[in-house]
Amino acid sequence: MPKADGARSGVLPWVVWTALGALAAALAIGLVSARLGAGFEPASALDRALLLYGVGPRIATAILAGAALGLAGALMQAALDNPLAEPATLGVSAGAQLGLGLLAIAAPDIGGFAREGAAFLGGTAAVALVIALSWRRGLDPVTVVLCGMIVATIASGLSAALILANGDYLFALLIWGGGSLVQQGWGPAWAIGAALIAGSIGAALLARALGVLSAGEPGARSLGAPVAAIRTAALGVGVLLATTVAAEVGLIAFVGLAAPTLARLSGARSTRHVLLAAPATGAILLWLTDGAVQQFGTGDALPTGAATAFLGAPLLLWMLPRLRMADRPGASVRPGPRSSARLVALCAALALLVFAAALALGRGPDGWSIATGGDFLALLPFRLPRAVAAAAAGAMLAAAGVVLQRLTANPLASPEVLGVGAGAGVGLAVVLVTAGAASATLELAGAACGAMAALLLMLALATRSRLGPERLLLAGAAISALCLAAVNAVIAGGSAGAFALLGWISGSTSAVGPSEAIAGCLAAVVLIAALAPLRRWLDVLPLGEAVARGVGLELTAARAALTVIAALLTAVASLIAGPLSFVGLVAPHMAYAAGLTRPALHLAGAVALGAGLMVAADLLGRTVIYPYQLPLGLFASLIGGGYLVLALRAR
């Protein structure tokens, strides 16, 4: 759209952003004047205190935090040359949340700086881990984001497990997770302001070097630029900004991702311009959102941090077709020596072995035991449905992962990226909030409706605006963030349904009965079987658009069909295992790395491995902290994350 390009670099963006800024300011003035009497004096001592320690710092914090997150996102995206990079994708936010949760368990009575410090340490530890894991590969962008996703999923799984293991004791963590900007003093504003000043100086120093990097890594190397050092420094500054915001006000979704993207869409071309424009964009976004939340919200029922996703995600979705992005060939996974059906059989045998263990092994008041005879039969009704459902979920996620990774030629694509699993969560949330106590069937129906809604939205986007692989990922990430923000808002509301949703997010199989298990199994068989006739598409699509067209593939139809199947697979699986398991990412990787490169074998191997992984996760989840249970999704992500860490180190 060349015409739109011309308009974008002109006056229009300035007008739009000035108008948005003015709107934010108007909302803020409304809030301030509500506390002012005649002659611009506070109407009472109470109003004065509210202005000085509540309204004032909140405005400052919104602006500063928005700017800090915008800058953090811009730095991270420039450092990684990846439009999906932001504090969340690097594990920073999840790490900070885990740090806070751990402190609440270890020393519940410690307050003040210790809490902020724990969040900071957690975020820093997460990103340090990510950098350590990807160091050997020169902080290659794809590897960094992959590691970031592993670390983030493990950290948020552990956080959810902590909340579950302590009932409603971690109420504070819930609010914090929602990112509320309510203030009771100037401390957070000062802290974020200080970080922002430090970050701005860092960004100014790095802007030139990052500009050189953006011209391409080989070019930068040939100019003698220390590529890894520049990236580490930019990431470090971004992390400082993001963890300070996370520590002071909690998780603010989407600003770090949306601000630099919107800055580029508004005409910021060079790295320097993006670094300048992103903080301004972020500040206006957050200020406006916070004003709107206070104007239209009741109490703190919707935390600002969740509301930013409602503003930012649709904006991003709307602008996606207008986003300029090269359809780069994805970084490939190096396959092992090419191998055969015998390997698939081995994978299947392994999965069966794990399944048998899941039925026989258990832990009771007297320790581990292998159930035999009558006990085995008596326990079977509890163990069999879980194991079957877990196997079905693992198989479906693995199949969806194979489809998505081949469809997008992107090793980062995994079912959760589609946003369909998260959509199921919204459906579940609606059912739990409106019906209160809900039966399993009703929960299932709600989740399925939510999944279908997310799926239809994805499809509309994919077909109407002919999304290429990267845009599809970005659209999925936006929908996913939107849906998870909605679910988090319900959780932060603290209703009784919140615990059911927390359970769902971490992936708990404890409510699975025989009917759910049978349904899951049937869905797995039908949907995976439907993929068999499409395997040629899976072979051709990763080679790129040109090749696919060259062999006469109807691209739009092929993509739509595969997307539908992948979305259905994900929807059913997420009802069983939650949205956050790693199996859809790991199982296809494992199979591919083992040498199963042809589509049919890749699919079969991944399905067997996915089922085995998930069943093993369920077995461990119910035994490790008996009689308390860890959620399936958490253990799946721990196993999968462990594998990915090893795989990355080996390369």
Added chain:
Amino acid sequence: MLETALALGVTPVAGAELRLFAKAAVEPAIPAGVADIGLRGGLSYEALYAAKPDLILSSPWYAAREAILARIAPVASYSIYEPGRPPYVPAEAATRALGERLGRRAEADALIAAAASEFEAGRARLARFATRPLLIINLGDPRHFRAFGDESMFVDAAKRLGLSSAWVARTAFGAFPTVGVEALAGMPDAFVVNVGPSPRDALDALGSSPLWRAMPQIANGRIVALDPVNAYGGIPAARRFARLLVEALSAHAEG
């Protein structure tokens, strides 16, 4: 239902979330022999099976699990907390129904009568607070609390003590939208009652933060902090709350 069963003189073989119960509900103390079967939302059916119960007490919140629980033992489900109704009368009904089921009708009636007479006595002692609306909250962190509304046991119990509630806004499931500190400014006449458990730093903020201190209730010392009480309990929890509230308020100078 755990505490109600104990109050009727029946010691269960197992209960859910016993660790949290000891921290957040405090009384009654759970006897040592009672097995923990994990979280309400993620019960260990295997632990429950190992405990070999004769009867499982549940609530409609866990309707989704009932078919599975019924494989282990018959399930009796009692509903106390439902949207749109104060919980005390349903809690009395549940106590009677449980007494019937366990063959402890007399104990159930005695428990209900004892609670009623305690409330009557408390009402007399708190007469001077009758015109002072209570804002019953649970501090979550230094900036937020949850406010208990008409569907909560705390507000219902306070009303039975002749008091009124300052929280009139919408509540979800008996309690608590997440409320920011500044909401206190909207109800300057209220007397604030914090029910534990609350984190240490949140309680500290009451005395140290300028915004909290600027709130009329805090500035005038109209606040008491109670020990933890089970927010979703039955008659025993209501009694504990009433006892703690009567003790705290009658020791308070304001009236």
